[in-house]
Amino acid sequence: MELETLKTLWQEQDTPLATESSQEELLALLHKRSGGPIARMRRNLRKEVIVMVVSYAFCILFYLLAFNGSMSGVAWVFVGLFAFFYVYYYRKNLLLKKMQCAGCEVRSNLAGQLKTLQKYLRFYFWSSTLIVPVSLLASLAITLHNRPVTSWWRVTILLFAFTTGLTVAVYFLNRWYIHKLYGRHLRKLQELLREMDEI
């Protein structure tokens, strides 16, 4: 089968006629939401933001009002974490917005997607790993400030050991989780670009 001879056959193949009902179907499609990978990532991000705002607001109010305000220091840790997550989600959303350029050349769109996705995953990985030791150490500092203990160095060493162990565990857990979520997508983009560039 010669491709050249099939051109006419290809160009003359029948396509459904544009009828009244197909116009209506097209109109209905314009109001549907995208099922593409980036649109889904943005929807998931919005859900995470809602859960974060509700749960952090509850925790902040709880520690400010409960125990006659004696635990308000913890509330400030949550305020700090809230501020951190605000910046975190804002940056993630910016990266996701930049990730797709549907009207660009296919190669440059894929290259842009790959570069932004790698940046996105690096940011996701390091921020979600480092937040664990930072928040634990901030809690320790506040606790020691509010309730000084005689053997503070023993508590500090114990908590440092615990924080280190937990950070290492979170490091590997995040690596596995991010790979599970985005590994296939990343590999596919790399393969497509490699194929486009090879001669």
Place this chain on the structure above:
Amino acid sequence: MQYAELQDAFIRLVNDNRGILYKICRMYGATEPDRQDLFQEIVIQLWRAYPGFRGDSKFSTWLYRIALNTAISDLRKQQRHIRTMDPDSLPAQLQDIQYNTEKEDQLQSLYAAINRLTEVEKALTMLYLEDKSYIEMEDILGIPQNNLRVKMNRIKEKLRKMTKEAVYGVGNA
């Protein structure tokens, strides 16, 4: 432009070019539901990008870019099962097409061979069959013309071999 006018103009343009969209969906979708999903996704992406279309490039170039970008980077799991379909259950507009059996058989074999190509090769084949020049192909895909020519020759050879295998059983153990 008012929203309703924009919508009407868009629907008109999509209808004028629906042949291209159907061919892309038929190439990239393994089953009928996959093709419908892909068609829907391409129309959504086109509609989102439409207000930003300033006519710097030809409308068809812009449409090919968006449709191929969507088809190639779409990562939804395709439905692997093969579904049989009762002809009476086909949408009315599809039933209206008068199929020429011989032509349709040739087309089926062409699609079957194309189906074994990679996603990038499918895009190139599609543009080649649509009689696009290498300049236009470069404009749509972003691959340099020299590279495109080499790839296209390789694809033609690959398709020739595949169809030989299908006819003479070469390579089938």
